Amino acid sequence: MYLVVILPIILLGVYLYNWSYKNASDEISRNTLAQLSTYLEDLNREIEWLEIQQYDVVQESDLNRLAVTWELMDSVDKKKSIDYMLHRLTSIKSNSAYVKDIYIHIRTIGKTLSEGNGVLPFDQDRYNALRLMLDENDSRLTTLDDTLQISSSRFGGKKGAEPLFIVQIELDSEKLRESLKKLNVYEESGSILLAEGAGFTLYSDRSAYSRMNEYWESAEASHERSMLLDIEGKRYHFDRADSDKLKLSVVSYLPEETVKRPLTKFSYWAWGFALTTGIAIILYAFITYRFVHRPLLLLIQGFRRMESGSLDLRINHGKKDEFGFLYSRFNNMLDKLQALIDQDFKQKMMMQKAELKQLQSQINPHFLYNSFFILNSLAQTGDTERIEQFTNMLGEYFRFITRNGQENVLLSEEIKHARTYTEIQKLRFSRRIKVQFDELPPEMERIRVPRLIVQPIIENAYEHSLEKMPEEGFLRVTFELHASEARIVIEDNGGSMDEEQLEMLNARLTSTGETEEMTGMINIHRRMMLTYGEGSGLQLTRTEQNGLRVTICMKLKEEMGHV
Numbered sequence: 001m002y003l004v005v006i007l008p009i010i011l012l013g014v015y016l017y018n019w020s021y022k023n024a025s026d027e028i029s030r031n032t033l034a035q036l037s038t039y040l041e042d043l044n045r046e047i048e049w050l051e052i053q054q055y056d057v058v059q060e061s062d063l064n065r066l067a068v069t070w071e072l073m074d075s076v077d078k079k080k081s082i083d084y085m086l087h088r089l090t091s092i093k094s095n096s097a098y099v100k101d102i103y104i105h106i107r108t109i110g111k112t113l114s115e116g117n118g119v120l121p122f123d124q125d126r127y128n129a130l131r132l133m134l135d136e137n138d139s140r141l142t143t144l145d146d147t148l149q150i151s152s153s154r155f156g157g158k159k160g161a162e163p164l165f166i167v168q169i170e171l172d173s174e175k176l177r178e179s180l181k182k183l184n185v186y187e188e189s190g191s192i193l194l195a196e197g198a199g200f201t202l203y204s205d206r207s208a209y210s211r212m213n214e215y216w217e218s219a220e221a222s223h224e225r226s227m228l229l230d231i232e233g234k235r236y237h238f239d240r241a242d243s244d245k246l247k248l249s250v251v252s253y254l255p256e257e258t259v260k261r262p263l264t265k266f267s268y269w270a271w272g273f274a275l276t277t278g279i280a281i282i283l284y285a286f287i288t289y290r291f292v293h294r295p296l297l298l299l300i301q302g303f304r305r306m307e308s309g310s311l312d313l314r315i316n317h318g319k320k321d322e323f324g325f326l327y328s329r330f331n332n333m334l335d336k337l338q339a340l341i342d343q344d345f346k347q348k349m350m351m352q353k354a355e356l357k358q359l360q361s362q363i364n365p366h367f368l369y370n371s372f373f374i375l376n377s378l379a380q381t382g383d384t385e386r387i388e389q390f391t392n393m394l395g396e397y398f399r400f401i402t403r404n405g406q407e408n409v410l411l412s413e414e415i416k417h418a419r420t421y422t423e424i425q426k427l428r429f430s431r432r433i434k435v436q437f438d439e440l441p442p443e444m445e446r447i448r449v450p451r452l453i454v455q456p457i458i459e460n461a462y463e464h465s466l467e468k469m470p471e472e473g474f475l476r477v478t479f480e481l482h483a484s485e486a487r488i489v490i491e492d493n494g495g496s497m498d499e500e501q502l503e504m505l506n507a508r509l510t511s512t513g514e515t516e517e518m519t520g521m522i523n524i525h526r527r528m529m530l531t532y533g534e535g536s537g538l539q540l541t542r543t544e545q546n547g548l549r550v551t552i553c554m555k556l557k558e559e560m561g562h563v
Helices: 002-058 061-068 075-094 124-136 173-181 207-221 256-307 322-381 384-401 411-429 455-464 499-510 520-532
Strands: 099-106 111-114 118-121 142-144 147-154 165-171 190-195 200-203 226-231 234-243 248-255 408-410 433-437 448-450 473-481 485-492 537-542 548-555
Touching: 002 075, 002 147, 002 165, 002 234, 002 248, 002 256, 061 075, 061 099, 061 147, 075 099, 075 111, 075 118, 099 124, 124 142, 124 147, 124 165, 147 173, 165 173, 173 190, 173 200, 234 256, 248 256, 256 322, 322 384, 322 411, 384 411, 408 411, 411 433, 411 448, 411 455, 411 473, 448 520, 455 473, 455 485, 455 520, 455 548, 499 520, 499 537, 520 537, 520 548
Parallel strands: 433 473
Antiparallel strands: 099 111, 099 165, 111 118, 142 147, 147 165, 190 200, 190 248, 226 234, 234 248, 408 448, 473 485, 485 548, 537 548
16 A cells, blocks of 8 residues: 555656657757757858849959950059959958958959968869869868859850850858857767758768768668667757758757756655665555554454354464454354354254154145045046045045255155145046156255155146146146256246236245235145255246246255265
8 A cells, every 4th residue: 555655756756757858859959950050051141242242243343344345455544443342352351250251253364362372373263173173063061172052154245155254152160160169059969960962061070970871870770850869878859950041951959868867866766765665665665564464464354253153263362452452342143143153053054854744734634625625526536446536545645744844855855745645646537637646866866855845746737737728738748957957847837826926926936925815826836945055946937838837946955965
């Protein structure tokens, strides 16, 4: 019971720990994704501003004049236009933290203007690489020398000619790395900037490089924005945000132990509580077993011995505690129970035997009346041969019912007596009533039953049904034996009892009142119940010929003496 009370608290603690961890993990992921999305939006706005400035530079009249009319310009105009463009580039760079340098590669004059280095010789290799990327890549960002570039060109009027110049804005990787580091709220966390189309990857620190290799393998198989991965024996949270406009992605990772760190104290308390609870359970179980369970088990064993009939064993207990009180009352109960058995139970058994004798004596006069009526009828007919047969069988009959001895007889003797009665009736009704009296199975011969339980039912069938029938009557006596029950079935086709009368008689059989007249079927039913117990007795049903079927049921027990 102690465990039942404490276990829900432990489970609640485990649930709260997991719930807190999940909530903290989800909250960190939401905040991280929001931070990454904001970072990409800010970067996109910065790139859009640089693209606008780049477009303005491409449209500059001084730059176009330099590219087209260089040969026609004097030295003053050339210097003035170049200085203006350099100043223009410086203005753009000073307004953006992500610009490393800005180049204008002017093919027609063979020069490259650089914000950081001024006027340089024309960089043919860089020009060719930029021109190729502009032709093949429609991305806003390209990669050259492991740096992100924003490029734009200006063509002349001739179809298929090379660009007059290319404006190249080179983004500062170190500045981008510093911006990525600002995303790392925790010391163990890291971030990665990725431009898949441009083939560019930028890590916030070196440790991020090895972890990202594991991430890319898992990210290719899953499109989840947040995932958990085991890398080098540690578990990491990864979150990813994408920018469709820039075709950029930024990934942030965080060790799981960092998420659990605020819950460490709670975990220590939970383990301490679980350990203390375990010790308390063991101590409580030991004390309960020694001072409660063992004394209670001793009391239960006493009750079991009492149920088996051992009433002479007492429980000794030297302590004056609650169990000492229970044991003394248990011993007193055994003494009183023994006294009740010696007095009340034996007295009730004698009363039952007296009642059986009384019920049996009520049947003898009843049959005697009917016997004289039958003998009188035979005498009136003058059939001396049948009178002789009748008187012999009548002698056998009265010898059986007047014999002193045990109240119960063998079923073979009871059936022989009933068969004698049936033969007596056949002498009188041989032409009107047919009788089928089956042989008693040998397995049922040794069953002991109260005397006069079959013949009275046959007598009732003759008296109340078969004698009054205008057509031919039929009487059948059969036997059934099951594993725990034996049955004697007596049925006729008289039809003298309607459904209402049948229900009333069944109700009288099931009634336990003492005011009922104890004769006939009720007499037999009560005696069978007293002898064989609940479930035994008479069952009345209707036959297919609309007659009455009486089934005598006997619940078999070894102590009843049957075989």
